Amino acid sequence: MKTQRILHGVSVLGLFLILFTACTKIDYTQIDEPAYLRVFNNINYVQTMGSKDDKVPYFCMLINPKTGADGKFTGAEIIGDFLDKRDPYAPPYPSHIGNSTSLSNPEYPGKENVLVGPVLNGFDLSSWAQIPSGEVRLVFAYRPKNTVPFFELEERLRNDILIDTVINLQSKEVYTLHLLQKDFVKKDHGILLRQENFHKLPLSDSLVYVNFYNMSAKGFWEADASLKDDDYKLASFKYGIKDEMNVYMSLYESQEELSHYAATVKGYRGKFMATIRRNTNSDVVSSYASFPLWASNHANGIRTSIWERFDFFAPGMNPVTNPFYDSDRNTGSNWAVLNCLLNGKVGLTSNENGTLLPNLLVNVHSGKDNPRTFATVNTIEVVNGRVYLTTIQRKYAPPIY
Template sequence: MKNQRIKIYIALLSICALCIIGCTKVEYTEIKEPAYLRVFNNLNYVQTLGSKDDKVPYFCMLINPTMDATGEITGAEVIGDFFDKRDAYAPPYPSHIGNSTSLDNPEYPGKRNVLVAPMLNGFDLSSWAQVPSGSLRIVFAYRPKNTVPFLQLESHLKKDILIDTVINLGSKEVYTLHLLQKDFVTKEHGLLLREENFHKLPLSDSLVYVNFYNMSAKGFVEADASLKDGDYRLRSFMGGIKEEMNIFLSLYEDQGVLSHMAPTVPGYKGKYMTRVVRNNSSSAVAPYVSFPLWASSKTNGIQTTMWQRFDFFVPGMDITNNPIHSTTSNTEGNWAVVNCLLNGKVNLTSPDNGTMLPNMLVNVHSGIHNPRTFATVNTLEVVNGRIYMTTIQRKFAPPIY
């Protein structure tokens, strides 16, 4: 009996030890007068026969770094290590935390367990990190693609600096920072800091908003195809788009029908929305355009299966006079298509040259409805041969079971 009690006691001690180890408390440093920052690495080039000498765009980001007497980086106020190329889709919540076994971080804060921005005007800003406001020195240093933290690397591996500059952030303002290739020929790189305004606008819950940017490098669209990413999933965006493009929207009734020849919502087949001009230096926020959340005749006001297709055409072309075949990927930058449906990881059954991104409409269990559809605020950004989507949404009621 005594031995049995000892065994039980030892077992309880083991369980307690595991609980202590598994429940490590994260200590956050309070930031007075913070700014809210989200950072993307848009250096999406790959090693091809024509670009085999380009360095792998894998970094450590350091804000207000500290140096020793020899100039070696010894620390920083903010560190974003293992900073990899961005994903095609940036969701409205930090989906990377706890869901990945890789150290590679497709954005900052991304997987970093840091203080995040509060809700502003009802918008969930948990994908933005709190950082100091004011004048900040920011450094992007190349690092090897291994599992060693940047500050523990050998000295000679911490001295390859791509960007070392100063940015200015206002207190309680929301910023998106882009690391970009400015010129495809000269390989010039730089930053683009955008002060966002979506949380300050009188946006309707019954409209879906989107704005557009072309932040491609100068000379990319004219460059030889051998220098570009040959990923077939990029389809008509692979070669890039021209300097100025008009954007047209088609809304489809049912994302259960994977065809761009399926029925569209009346009034939304190739509807002109806006234009986008290549610019990777201006910090101005592009105006938002919108479409109704409940545009489909099949909606019940709670849930809709509608999906979106955006056609980018050079001025003078549209869906009525497009001479390019629907399966042609090499459009010489005159036409590109993105389809937004389901999780963006499906293919259409119809012959199509459109790349894929997730649906802009969020369908989740909320209240008594499973699912319920919510409108969002979106940004579509073209960078060289890729198109990226960032989605922001308001907080919604938790599910009732």
């Protein structure tokens, strides 16, 4: 292989990072037939009496590791070190580059300075890393939560392997890999490799797309509440959701009124979106549901202030027959609520028990418009009482000033 000099890819939304970080040149290894890979660690550590002996899920990822005569790892073609649990929100630009406050990496490539994906069919893949296509050996090794690089650790600290497997990647294809707990009782772990298709679909610029997954471990929602994370931010999701759930969406007219009693966009109160079933094995991509970017009558074609609420209901229940409104009690995993608005850090009404994440719409300064609203493609994933949002945006032509 040969090396070339190239700057880390940055999306339009990520350009503001340049104002805060110096522009440096780095030597990269050229990959002739790359696949594009993004990795999330979905294993969370909960400090309870039942989990006090569990290992902290903090990893080094090795792709095509090298071994010595004794069979021990001596290096790897690609190293993704300090892999910590994922953030609740993965924005449509590589937000972790230049963040030096901690070595911990909430995803791969995340903070790693590596060759990243191109703009593919209009989608910016700068949050995906280029890796060799074909048959690839993949290892996740436990590591101490410190600042010492993996191969500088004492040898005795480099031999605790969680996953050692082989995956097959096609050239120029886009993959998302999830490290998961498969069985909550047995504490079994594994991976789920999903070959994405958003860049191949005939998607409209005027529609917002979202698909859903429940990647919770077997037995999680049935387990005793004392074994689960009691973080209040998880709200109604912290107990888990049942293995089959129906998802309904409501669109609210204005982010100046953040209440589920507020006015909704006509035709978008409790609209059915999808049925999801718990799955930690199948790599099938869920179908995307959509709604119009300019659904509100108050939208002007430049900006809209709508926000989204997603209700997850067990079969036989729906927003009309929901007995849990205005309740903060355990719903028996029959109902959970996700509110997507502003930056996800605001409160709703005092009796609102929904988890908060950012809006599916992106509002940014663009040309003479400040802000302008853009449609996105989104994935919402539920994993063991937590809910995650990944947003992808197309790369548009430069704005007119």
